[in-house]
Amino acid sequence: MLTLVICAMPVVLSGCADALAQATGPSSRPIDPARADVAAFIADMNQKHGFSVEALGHLLGQAESKEFILQAIAKPAERTLRWDEYRPRFVLERRIDRGVEVYGQRQVELECAQAASGVPADIILGIVGVETFYGENIGKHRVLDALSTLAFDYPPRQEFFRKELEQYLVMTREESLDALQPVGSYAGAMGLPQFMPSSFRAYAIDGDADGKRDLWNDWADVFSSVGNYLKVHGWRGDEPVMVPADANNARLDGIDTKLALTETVGSLRARGLRFETDLPASAPAMLVALGVAGGTEYRVGFSNFYAITRYNRSQMYASAVSDLADAIAARRTGQPRPPAAGPLLPSTPAPSAGGWSTTTSGR
Numbered sequence: 350m351l352t353l354v355i356c357a358m359p360v361v362l363s364g365c366a367d368a369l370a371q372a373t374g375p376s377s378r379p380i381d382p383a384r385a386d387v388a389a390f391i392a393d394m395n396q397k398h399g400f401s402v403e404a405l406g407h408l409l410g411q412a413e414s415k416e417f418i419l420q421a422i423a424k425p426a427e428r429t430l431r432w433d434e435y436r437p438r439f440v441l442e443r444r445i446d447r448g449v450e451v452y453g454q455r456q457v458e459l460e461c462a463q464a465a466s467g468v469p470a471d472i473i474l475g476i477v478g479v480e481t482f483y484g485e486n487i488g489k490h491r492v493l494d495a496l497s498t499l500a501f502d503y504p505p506r507q508e509f510f511r512k513e514l515e516q517y518l519v520m521t522r523e524e525s526l527d528a529l530q531p532v533g534s535y536a537g538a539m540g541l542p543q544f545m546p547s548s549f550r551a552y553a554i555d556g557d558a559d560g561k562r563d564l565w566n567d568w569a570d571v572f573s574s575v576g577n578y579l580k581v582h583g584w585r586g587d588e589p590v591m592v593p594a595d596a597n598n599a600r601l602d603g604i605d606t607k608l609a610l611t612e613t614v615g616s617l618r619a620r621g622l623r624f625e626t627d628l629p630a631s632a633p634a635m636l637v638a639l640g641v642a643g644g645t646e647y648r649v650g651f652s653n654f655y656a657i658t659r660y661n662r663s664q665m666y667a668s669a670v671s672d673l674a675d676a677i678a679a680r681r682t683g684q685p686r687p688p689a690a691g692p693l694l695p696s697t698p699a700p701s702a703g704g705w706s707t708t709t710s711g712r
């Protein structure tokens with residue numbers, strides 16, 4: 350998330366990268382606070398935020414620039430996964446079961462977050478389930494190392510990561526945290542919901558009013574913060590996220606497949622797309638085109654689908670969150686799962702969108 354968020358860590362891929370790192374033992378070296386660009390950053394933090402030059406130099410001198418992090422961020426997306434490869438990694442039995450379990454264990458915190466934000470508890474669980482498997486995979490890099498490495502030793506994204514490092518230092522001061530302690534992904538995404546520091550400062554909520562915003566240990570804060578993030582990014586009460594669509598004989602030529610609500614329920618129906626919803630013809634909508642083996646699965650996403658894509662800018666990500674949330678809701682209530690997919694269309698008139706987010710990418 351640019352100003353935003355986080356990213357669903359590619360669980361399988363990062364697991365491979367970790368194994369590789371252990372096998373090859375990538376190196377690390379301390380950040381040199383006297384280096385010109387580091388010293389300039391420190392001077393800037395002094396001017397803008399009143400940080401002590403000496404204390405910040407001492408802190409950054411304890412940060413490690415890690416080769417593993419540079420390798421991970423620069424790694425090209427191996428290839429864009431198809432939806433039928435991507436979905437099973439997130440909407441799998443163990444993740445559904447664990448979601449039901451967490452719902453039972455944390456029902457009070459979830460329902461409070463739902464009441465405050467208007468975002469259903471199952472969607473909040475779907476986000477946390479996809480992001481970190483409900484906290485099982487929050488990353489193990491010191492956030493200071495991750496952000497310092499990318500801020501000072503990764504020129505292609507240095508502007509973005511220097512801003513996030515700035516936000517992180519201000520955040521740890523505001524929250525009275527030791528900047529050396531918090532851990533996160535290799536890109537500095539933090540806690541169960543994988544918030545980047547700028548998002549933490551803007552959207553994190555102290556859900557249990559204990560005076561601290563703790564996205565690593567405090568489930569009330571985690572759920573409230575995810576709900577707040579989606580609420581701020583346009584979540585609409587009880588409206589649906591998405592529905593399956595039948596695109597046979599629909600006229601999809603020239604349709605915009607960017608992650609934007611460029612269509613309406615009425616305009617998509619006028620193109621011949623068939624789908625069921627109680628939303629009015631004027632309701633904002635977008636075509637969701639999910640590439641699978643042998644064709645394309647179409648759905649229609651509404652305002653709440655768009656809100657989820659603000660968390661991670663990928664149609665596949667938002668579709669996986671929606672499907673996981675539906676599966677958790679169905680299992681815990683004993684209801685049958687709603688059909689996620691309509692008929693496949695064998696040709697692919699519209700490109701499939703999404704893929705692995707490059708962590709903090711552009712969102």
Ligand SMILES: [Ca+2]
Pocket residue numbers: 554555556557558559560561562563567570
């Ligand atoms: Ca709290």
